[in-house]
Amino acid sequence: MAAAVAGAAAVGFGRLCDGAAGFHAALAHTAAVAGLAVLPIGLVLAAWAARRFAPHASGGGVAQVIAAAEDPRRLPDDPRVSLRTALVGGVLCLVLFACGASIGPEGPTVQLSAALAAWLLGSRVPGRRALLAAGGAAGLAAAFNTPLAGVVFAVEELAPGLPRGGARAVLLGVAVAALAAWGLNGDYVYFGRVAAPALTSAWLAAPVAGLVAGLLGALFARALKSLAGPQPGALGRLRARRPMAFALGCAIVATAAAAVGGLTYGTGSTEARALVHGAPAHGVVFALLKWLATLAAVTAGGPGGLLAPVLATGAGVGAALSRLLWFAAVGDVVALSMTASLAGVTQSPFTSAVLVLELTRDPGLAGPLIIAGVIGQTVSARVSGRPLYEALAQVQAA
Structure with missing residues (x-):
């Protein structure tokens, strides 16, 4: 269930990001000066708000999940993967998209998915690294509709050297999240299909x-x-x-x-x-x-x-x-x-x-x-x- 929630949340957040970016695109098209003027305002406002309300929301989000995976403190109370941090970071990310900032949604998505996994299962499931890796990988897989990349990302970046049980948790979490994303988005291809022979x-x-x-x-x-x-x-x-x-x-x-x-x-x-x-x-x-x-x-x-x-x-x-x-x-x-x-x-x-x-x-x-x-x-x-x-x-x- 946690993986399905993470996948659905990733898809929902992605749609919100697309909507915010679409708002800015429309603004820049109808009023180019206004589209440019909101960019510095948004960057400074987001920097101040992150420092004031959720310091661990600053940055990409992936580094926070990696650091949290190696820390022995109680998961739901870890500010790097707390729901507060993830939600504040998500809102500020939307503000930045609405202002035209050159960022991507995947970092906050990984942090949000890991935070949801920690909140739903952190006190009941052993294996902190596997739990956060599974949550983060599920977020990436659902955000781009790339389940294989989610698994490799967990193994290569989020928690290298996972034991066999942890690897199974990642595979299951990514599979369920990808299924949830497929149910919501269909067979979505981020850059469109490029069917060409190997030359x-x-x-x-x-x-x-x-x-x-x-x-x-x-x-x-x-x-x-x-x-x-x-x-x-x-x-x-x-x-x-x-x-x-x-x-x-x-x-x-x-x-x-x-x-x-x-x-x-x-x-x-x-x-x-x-x-x-x-x-x-x-x-x-x-x-x-x-x-x-x-x-x-x-x-x-x-x-x-x-x-x-x-x-x-x-x-x-x-x-x-x-x-x-x-x-x-x-x-x-x-x-x-x-x-x-x-x-x-x-x-x-x-x-x-x-x-x-x-x-x-x-x-x-x-x-x-x-x-x-x-x-x-x-x-x-x-x-x-x-x-x-x-x-x-x-x-x-x-």
């Missing part, structure tokens, strides 16, 4: 996409750790000393990026979906602006996920690379670059590959996607060092 050109393009998109993802992870990690740089120390001033600076940066044609609003899924299907675009401009806007939004202090904007950034890289890799299909290069970009940020190559595989339903790309993800992860390990979520979880554990 030699995709295998040849995979290393290039892995290197370039993986490097951009690695630089994102390195910058984020410098600003919000356990060993912050100069700007990160300023963020700790004067958080609201830093949030204002982030709001200015995000607004400047959005002012260039309004390319950076929201998750970027609409742009990424078009690029996957071969639509012409200025990939370099979109990728760089999305990279900057997402970094500003997620470090400002409010809630928001990384996965969707990072995938969109990778799609922009792929669109640019497709002009150089003329021998490969544009959609293939975009999918490979999305995988490498996400692997570069998270250092989770198999989660990245399986997620993109399920988001596009293109089984012919399975092998090239894994290659691109592994190369992206390798580049990130050298450029960025410690995995991003591991570093952010250390901050949440402090």
Whole structure:
């Protein structure tokens, strides 16, 4: 029952996020200046509200679940996965979407699903790590309709090294949540079906996409750790000393990026979906602006996920690379670059590959996607060092 509730909650929250993003899209279309003006207001307001009402709602949400899974305190009372934190974070996430912030819904969704699992079962079910991993993975699976990615995400990120009983709990929880999501959304494909045969050109393009998109993802992870990690740089120390001033600076940066044609609003899924299907675009401009806007939004202090904007950034890289890799299909290069970009940020190559595989339903790309993800992860390990979520979880554990 808990998994079904988590899955239904994830689907419901996703629809609310879509509605909030649609509100901003309509506002920006009818009054471009107003659509731009609400962005800095929303970022600063969300940062203040998170600090005031639910400090553990700040950030992506995934790091909180990872840190909570390793902590022996009583589950329902853990503020990192409490219903209060998850609900406040969810509301603020909706506010940010309504203001056009470059964030994704998946981080708060994972936190919400884990919080629901902890609230419903935390005092009765042994195995804290398995419980939170199952709840978080169920949220990801239901949010994107990607059950396999939910399982791999739990094993690779949320609670690596789960015992056999814990793995069974994750599998069951994801299966039930995915069934609930399917019942509510139907056979939904996030980026639309990309049915294409496995071509030699995709295998040849995979290393290039892995290197370039993986490097951009690695630089994102390195910058984020410098600003919000356990060993912050100069700007990160300023963020700790004067958080609201830093949030204002982030709001200015995000607004400047959005002012260039309004390319950076929201998750970027609409742009990424078009690029996957071969639509012409200025990939370099979109990728760089999305990279900057997402970094500003997620470090400002409010809630928001990384996965969707990072995938969109990778799609922009792929669109640019497709002009150089003329021998490969544009959609293939975009999918490979999305995988490498996400692997570069998270250092989770198999989660990245399986997620993109399920988001596009293109089984012919399975092998090239894994290659691109592994190369992206390798580049990130050298450029960025410690995995991003591991570093952010250390901050949440402090």
